Amino acid sequence: MTGLYTRWAFIVGASLLLAAMTYQHYQQDLSTLSVETLLKSQPASQPIRIQGMVKSGTLSGDVEQGEATFELVNEGTSIAVDYQGPPLENIRELKTLVLIGRWDPETKVFRAQDTALINNFGFVAAAYLVSVIPLFWVIFAMSQRVMVLFKEIKEEKLYEPEINPLADKE
């Protein structure tokens, strides 16, 4: 049994390590800030991703050439955005989008250089948890069952030669 638990401790440890690395990667590189958090933290130097909706009546510029200015609104708070980057394929007013760029605290304008798809990490995490946990649990239960069966068989003294009661009578 000790060997089984050691093996499984290693598997669970490796899974937790992978989960922690994935969580860290997504938090650092792919998670988005809300407009409110951006205004509170004022991160000036590093590139960030913010998510919000293009405010109605504020979109101007040559969208097909990749130049646009608009206001991005999120939960009632809005910021000015100056987009200079690849042509925006399907931007329109009231559209929710993720912008990648830097915050300029002096002019209070978000200088966006690119857009990204809205992330659905909850669905990805759910799919992995729903598939990996039951699968591992079933395999663990099966391995444990084999051990228990071997133990029971040993206790039943299966390997002892069978006594033939009829032979004894004779």
Add this chain to the structure above:
Amino acid sequence: MINRFIRYIQRYKGWFGGAAAICIFLGLYIGLLASPPDYYQGELVRIMYVHVPLAHTSTLAYSVLFGGSIWYLWKRDPLVDNMCQASAGICALFTTLALITGSIWAKPTWNTWWTWDPRLVSFSVLLLILGGYLMLRKLVDDQERGGRYAAILAIVGGIDLPIIKFSVEWWRTLHQPMSFSTRGVSISDDILVPLTLMSIGCWLLFAYMVMVRTQILYLTDLLQAKKGRLLSQTHFSQTSP
């Protein structure tokens, strides 16, 4: 022949389990951390790295059950019957997980958890067939007769396999068409690498699980036989003068 093959690979089941673990962890690492998001699906493409291998493995598991059932009806080998029973249970697990992960992917992509799509329906029918198979094995008292009936059901149910495979070509469907066909491979290398690793990992894992489950069934039979023998001995010693 199959009996000898099963006994032979039983000896190496630890290697199958180890190789499966390596492939799956490597596939998960590349799939979750190293591969880029898809242009259209974004990060949701990562669900494919579990959904597709699970679905592939469930069809592989049913193919094993189908072939094993034919062999069992022909040779009446109890070890092959045990392997079929093991494959059916594991196939049901993989099919359920494939349906659940597919549903989780469908919600943000198709905006629905479920749709009456031919691929989804034919795959769900597979789960129903497996449910019937496992129930039949439980409900029929005579193990040999139960095995025979279940084998017939598994063979009849095998008609669902080509329907699952070609449903995306035969009918108008929401589900994406085949990625691997005679026309070639229609997915990029960035997605293909983790997908292949995870698929190989799941196939090896299935092989490992079948071997362990077959062993459980064999040991359970052995224990029952032993207990039965002890019981008959006790009965004999109590009733004899």
